[in-house]
Amino acid sequence: MVLRIEAKWEIPYVHSAGEHATKFFEALKEKKILGVKCPKCQRVLVPPRAFCERCYVDTDEWVEVKDEGVIETVTINYARFTGLPDPPYAVGIIKLDGADTGMLAYLGGVDLTDWKKAHEKLKVGTRVKAVWKDRPEGRITDILYFKPVEE
Amino acid sequence: MRRAAVIGVGQTKFRTRRDDKTHPELTREAVSRALEHAGITMDDVDAFVFGTMDPFDGINCPDRWSSTAAGFGKPFMKISTGGTTGLTTGIAAYQHVASGLFDVVVAVCTQRVGENVDAQPVLNTAVDPIYERHSGVGAISVAAIQATVHMQKYGTTEEQMAWVSVKDHENALKNPYAHIKKKIGVEDVLSSPVVSSPLKLYECCPRSDGSVAVIFASEEKAEQIRDDPAWILAESSISDSYFVGDRPDLAVWDSLSIAGRRLYRLAGIDDPKKDIDVAELYSPFTIQEILELEALGFAEKGEGAKLAEEGVTFVDGDMPTNPSGGVLCTNPIGATGLVRLGEASLQVMGEASNQVDGAEVALAHAWGGTLQFHALMLVSSHKKLRR
Numbered sequence A: 001m002v003l004r005i006e007a008k009w010e011i012p013y014v015h016s017a018g019e020h021a022t023k024f025f026e027a028l029k030e031k032k033i034l035g036v037k038c039p040k041c042q043r044v045l046v047p048p049r050a051f052c053e054r055c056y057v058d059t060d061e062w063v064e065v066k067d068e069g070v071i072e073t074v075t076i077n078y079a080r081f082t083g084l085p086d087p088p089y090a091v092g093i094i095k096l097d098g099a100d101t102g103m104l105a106y107l108g109g110v111d112l113t114d115w116k117k118a119h120e121k122l123k124v125g126t127r128v129k130a131v132w133k134d135r136p137e138g139r140i141t142d143i144l145y146f147k148p149v150e151e
Numbered sequence B: 001m002r003r004a005a006v007i008g009v010g011q012t013k014f015r016t017r018r019d020d021k022t023h024p025e026l027t028r029e030a031v032s033r034a035l036e037h038a039g040i041t042m043d044d045v046d047a048f049v050f051g052t053m054d055p056f057d058g059i060n061c062p063d064r065w066s067s068t069a070a071g072f073g074k075p076f077m078k079i080s081t082g083g084t085t086g087l088t089t090g091i092a093a094y095q096h097v098a099s100g101l102f103d104v105v106v107a108v109c110t111q112r113v114g115e116n117v118d119a120q121p122v123l124n125t126a127v128d129p130i131y132e133r134h135s136g137v138g139a140i141s142v143a144a145i146q147a148t149v150h151m152q153k154y155g156t157t158e159e160q161m162a163w164v165s166v167k168d169h170e171n172a173l174k175n176p177y178a179h180i181k182k183k184i185g186v187e188d189v190l191s192s193p194v195v196s197s198p199l200k201l202y203e204c205c206p207r208s209d210g211s212v213a214v215i216f217a218s219e220e221k222a223e224q225i226r227d228d229p230a231w232i233l234a235e236s237s238i239s240d241s242y243f244v245g246d247r248p249d250l251a252v253w254d255s256l257s258i259a260g261r262r263l264y265r266l267a268g269i270d271d272p273k274k275d276i277d278v279a280e281l282y283s284p285f286t287i288q289e290i291l292e293l294e295a296l297g298f299a300e301k302g303e304g305a306k307l308a309e310e311g312v313t314f315v316d317g318d319m320p321t322n323p324s325g326g327v328l329c330t331n332p333i334g335a336t337g338l339v340r341l342g343e344a345s346l347q348v349m350g351e352a353s354n355q356v357d358g359a360e361v362a363l364a365h366a367w368g369g370t371l372q373f374h375a376l377m378l379v380s381s382h383k384k385l386r387r
């Protein structure tokens, strides 16, 4: 039997969101979602970034998109991993009304016990709306999850 | 660019843990085997290219430690492109030789995913802390969201995906270096626990420890050293957008199609189904082999799921994929892409443990990042594509 040495990394960081994205986080405090429009390809990019990687031009035109959209895809996680959310939880990509790109987000408001039944309720193309924190703090986690809209 | 070839391949046995050895000791095991396979010594090597994906091993820049077994006193560089690392390292070593700057170059990749108690939180640190990390997204969930779309768009079934796993597990039984060795059937896959819906446990790769080395040589050196080198016909790589949500359609792998077309043009391939005999694809999750087969022209869009089910991709089928057992049975992440090239090279040398009869042209592929990077290399027993 060889010697086994246990180790753990606990290294604090303070990340900068950058001047550009900070505008997006400020808007979240008012429950508004902002994107940027590329002056060249005209795509509205959400989450916003300071340049369009395809056209390699600055993206300074801010536009507000809806906090409602459609599910592009979804998965429900049932396994428990160190430091990750408690299962089960659903994660998907939502294309918000007014945006040309999808946004990674939690999905909720649906019983996740049986994945097949849950996928039926969270089908690709299902309309969903954001459920916000009562008092948004200007963080991405202000959007708690998206839930299907009753039609 | 001048012609170059693979002249030696060395692998360690891949296991969840390789408690018997340290990082550089694993590197040495792979390098020694590759030198032995090529029939050359350390003195014959001009430079080393090392690949690993920090920080799975729990040491940042493990290249510092491992370089002691990778050419002391020789030119050295490190490559890291997420899961693509292994094959990007192969491409870099190939370019060292093809450029004319070096004659004999070793690519070596070592990774200890098993020393890490849980790989998913490490993968989550590869996601930006501004917008996306909070979602807990890692490798399994991004593959799962591909599967959801492919199933809904093309009607791909759970059974069809399970066949990919059955095929890879059957192949791994013949590979002495493979990590997971277990005969399983479709029912075993379907009844295994759901990890990230719709993907189940037997549709997901293990975490592996181990190392692999591949030696490249110039045309002149390769011909001096061995009769049957694996000639590099072409390589290609590509980077795609960072955000997964930027991809217009997750049911297709556009960036891989583009990289594939570049590769085929360079190699003069018109019909990959006819011109390529075997493929080692980076598919740690069943759905990804299906997407890769479609993106690389081995199946029409939406038809890739039929191939394993109908036996086409089994070792005796028309288009064998992952005869080594693939990434689904062995995944030392930053080394995995180079294992694909090593296995592809052994196939065209006629020395693979699960040999495809008469294989002359073999494809190696790797992807990395959240579906972001691809690398491809094409090797052949002949210097040029023969039809």
Ligand SMILES: [Zn+2]
Pocket: A038, A039, A040, A041, A042, A043, A052, A053, A054, A055, A056
């Ligand atoms: Zn643009």
